[in-house]
Amino acid sequence: MATIEAMGQKRTVTAVEDAKGFSTRDLILIAVLLAAGAVLKLTVSSFLTFAGMKPNFMIAMYCLAIILTRPRVYQAGIIGLITGFISQIPMLNATPLVNIASELVGALVCGILLAAFLRVAKGNASLHNVVSPFIITFVATVFSGYVFALIVGSAMNGLPVAAMFVTYAVMVFGTATLNAILVAILTPVLKKALKLA
Numbered sequence: 001m002a003t004i005e006a007m008g009q010k011r012t013v014t015a016v017e018d019a020k021g022f023s024t025r026d027l028i029l030i031a032v033l034l035a036a037g038a039v040l041k042l043t044v045s046s047f048l049t050f051a052g053m054k055p056n057f058m059i060a061m062y063c064l065a066i067i068l069t070r071p072r073v074y075q076a077g078i079i080g081l082i083t084g085f086i087s088q089i090p091m092l093n094a095t096p097l098v099n100i101a102s103e104l105v106g107a108l109v110c111g112i113l114l115a116a117f118l119r120v121a122k123g124n125a126s127l128h129n130v131v132s133p134f135i136i137t138f139v140a141t142v143f144s145g146y147v148f149a150l151i152v153g154s155a156m157n158g159l160p161v162a163a164m165f166v167t168y169a170v171m172v173f174g175t176a177t178l179n180a181i182l183v184a185i186l187t188p189v190l191k192k193a194l195k196l197a
Contacts, residue, residue, distance in 0.1 A: 058087055062110070066079055076110055103144060
């Protein structure tokens with residue numbers, strides 16, 4: 001009887017922990033990665049320019065944080081909102097408030113794609129370690145980039161939507177590719193270092 005009760009208590013605790021969401025370790029990891037993204041954007045970003053394109057470390061780091069911590073979609077959105085607010089620091093952003101919307105959308109897309117990959121490809125380590133991080137980060141960056149472009153190009157500067165898609169295509173897809181490569185490289189390394197499944 002004691003064993004059954006103990007098991008019941010254990011299940012209750014697990015359910016409570018699941019309801020809480022992020023563990024302390026997850027929160028620390030998210031904070032460290034977002035801080036690293038801000039520092040890298042301020043320092044290294046200007047040195048990693050290829051044909052006018054450079055990685056967006058803020059997007060790359062929140063995608064990496066979402067992939068490693070596997071939050072629910074709404075929690076991924078919260079990570080995106082936090083990133084958007086961090087991006088309001090004047091040194092990180094020349095267009096106030098726009099990043100709040102773009103990073104929210106990018107993080108939600110990241111969370112949705114991650115949930116889809118986790119359901120479709122259970123137990124496929126190689127897919128979850130390299131392929132899905134690349135695809136997830138690429139698509140999330142494209143969404144984030146085009147939301148940013150839509151607000152800045154169309155809403156603020158009156159650029160037609162079709163022209164906006166063409167005008168920003170090289171920058172958005174180039175940044176998405178660089179971000180995806182970075183996250184695909186870092187995901188298996190950090191999973192191994194942090195002993196994550």
